[in-house]
Amino acid sequence: SLYILDEPSIGLHPEDTDKLVSVLSRLRDLKNTVIVVEHEEEVIKNADHVIDIGPMAGIHGGELMYNGPIKSFLRQAKESLTAQYLTGKKEIKVPEHRRKSQNKILLKGARQHNLQDINVEVPLNSMTVVTGVSGSGKTTLVKKLLYPALRKELGEIVSQAPGSFDSIEGDFKLITGVEMINQSPIGKSSRSNPATYVKAYDAIRSLFSSLQASKIKGLQPKHFSFNVEGGRCEKCKGEGEITVEMQFLADVKLTCEDCKGQRFKQEVLDVEYKGNNIYDVLNMSVEEALDFFSEKKDIVKKLRPLQAVGLGYIKLGQSSNTLSGGEAQRVKLAFYLGKENSSEKLFFIFDEPTTGLHFHDINKLLDALNALVEQGHTVLIVEHNLEVIKSADWLIDLGPDGGKAGGALLYQGVPEGILKVKKSHTARYLAEKLS
Numbered sequence: 001s002l003y004i005l006d007e008p009s010i011g012l013h014p015e016d017t018d019k020l021v022s023v024l025s026r027l028r029d030l031k032n033t034v035i036v037v038e039h040e041e042e043v044i045k046n047a048d049h050v051i052d053i054g055p056m057a058g059i060h061g062g063e064l065m066y067n068g069p070i071k072s073f074l075r076q077a078k079e080s081l082t083a084q085y086l087t088g089k090k091e092i093k094v095p096e097h098r099r100k101s102q103n104k105i106l107l108k109g110a111r112q113h114n115l116q117d118i119n120v121e122v123p124l125n126s127m128t129v130v131t132g133v134s135g136s137g138k139t140t141l142v143k144k145l146l147y148p149a150l151r152k153e154l155g156e157i158v159s160q161a162p163g164s165f166d167s168i169e170g171d172f173k174l175i176t177g178v179e180m181i182n183q184s185p186i187g188k189s190s191r192s193n194p195a196t197y198v199k200a201y202d203a204i205r206s207l208f209s210s211l212q213a214s215k216i217k218g219l220q221p222k223h224f225s226f227n228v229e230g231g232r233c234e235k236c237k238g239e240g241e242i243t244v245e246m247q248f249l250a251d252v253k254l255t256c257e258d259c260k261g262q263r264f265k266q267e268v269l270d271v272e273y274k275g276n277n278i279y280d281v282l283n284m285s286v287e288e289a290l291d292f293f294s295e296k297k298d299i300v301k302k303l304r305p306l307q308a309v310g311l312g313y314i315k316l317g318q319s320s321n322t323l324s325g326g327e328a329q330r331v332k333l334a335f336y337l338g339k340e341n342s343s344e345k346l347f348f349i350f351d352e353p354t355t356g357l358h359f360h361d362i363n364k365l366l367d368a369l370n371a372l373v374e375q376g377h378t379v380l381i382v383e384h385n386l387e388v389i390k391s392a393d394w395l396i397d398l399g400p401d402g403g404k405a406g407g408a409l410l411y412q413g414v415p416e417g418i419l420k421v422k423k424s425h426t427a428r429y430l431a432e433k434l435s
Contacts, residue, residue, distance in 0.1 A: 009040040013133040014429040058313020085359035099393040109166025114407035129392035135402025183325030195316035200302035226263040233259035282317025305334035310364040326356035354385040
């Protein structure tokens with residue numbers, strides 16, 4: 001058989017990834033063919049053959065960088081970012097200094113599911129990583145206990161009551177809110193897109209409505225939105241396509257004949273800024289838009305965080321339902337990076353933010369997460385990626401194994417200290433990264 005696996009290492013601790021690699025190797029040894037789309041270092045190193053696409057993402061990608069045996073890949077593919085990180089030519093450096101905070105949150109007597117009556121400490125204004133093998137109790141600790149308990153303490157609405165624990169204590173007065181940044185879509189409809197989410201589209205619509213051509217036609221900012229009547233194409237209601245419902249078959253989507261898929265009325269499309277109309281702008285990548293609007297500081301300020309989190313390749317008007325979970329998560333991160341309300345001191349919780357990310361993107365992600373902390377926020381990450389774990393200010397390791405054999409607090413403190421914990425699987429894999 002031919003097996004094709006898409007990111008099978010998602011959500012796996014390095015200990016579990018090793019087991020995955022051995023299973024894939026057995027499949028191959030049984031005369032099967034295995035194709036894996038993957039970013040995980042161990043999976044790539046254990047491959048027989050590598051196909052590397054690049055050099056970068058989006059408009060800067062799409063080239064075949066290498067196609068051949070893994071041994072030659074590490075020697076020959078000098079232009080490949082993947083090869084550069086695997087050989088150590090490029091690397092995510094261990095922080096020179098770990099932040100130390102006197103302020104903290106203490107969760108005492110956590111005993112939901114397999115948690116063994118543990119006391120956990122999370123320093124504020126720092127980056128904390130919760131780690132452990134699959135089933136060790138990380139999700140229970142963070143999502144079922146800490147997140148709802150913090151929200152309740154801060155007077156926020158809690159949809160589900162926290163699980164079993166004794167008490168939550170600490171410097172709550174230093175937190176103004178709790179935000180769970182997961183991989184759910186950024187909008188519930190196909191009409192939401194990155195530009196609207198980071199509030200850049202408001203500034204773009206204002207710019208277009210201020211042009212002379214708009215004033216002559218009496219066009220206002222609302223007319224440059226495909227969500228409201230007046231400026232959008234009314235035949236397709238701003239969708240750009242017509243859905244034909246088939247009684248016994250899947251619905252068929254046809255390009256709208258009136259607007260030719262451009263979503264707006266012709267009088268709106270006739271308004272151009274530097275030779276481009278609103279439809280052209282929505283088709284630009286973030287990177288292209290930053291260059292195009294370089295003189296408009298308000299637009300650049302809203303778009304730059306998207307570039308900072310490694311999303312320079314996505315289009316401004318790209319439908320939210322075409323973004324991967326990891327991309328949606330980073331759009332949310334960009335939104336908070338773009339906010340400059342210094343009075344807000346948020347407690348951010350990220351669940352596996354490295355999902356689907358290359359080493360190079362993880363580097364950018366860490367810069368963005370550290371920028372949040374520098375703005376006075378607190379970041380807590382549930383993660384298995386060793387590059388993120390080694391970059392933390394504070395580490396909470398659960399285990400030693402999953403299910404009934406997990407739920408114990410093996411270690412909490414600076415990452416270097418875990419190397420002395422013999423029972424920790426994380427310590428065994430982290431030793432090489434911290435050496």
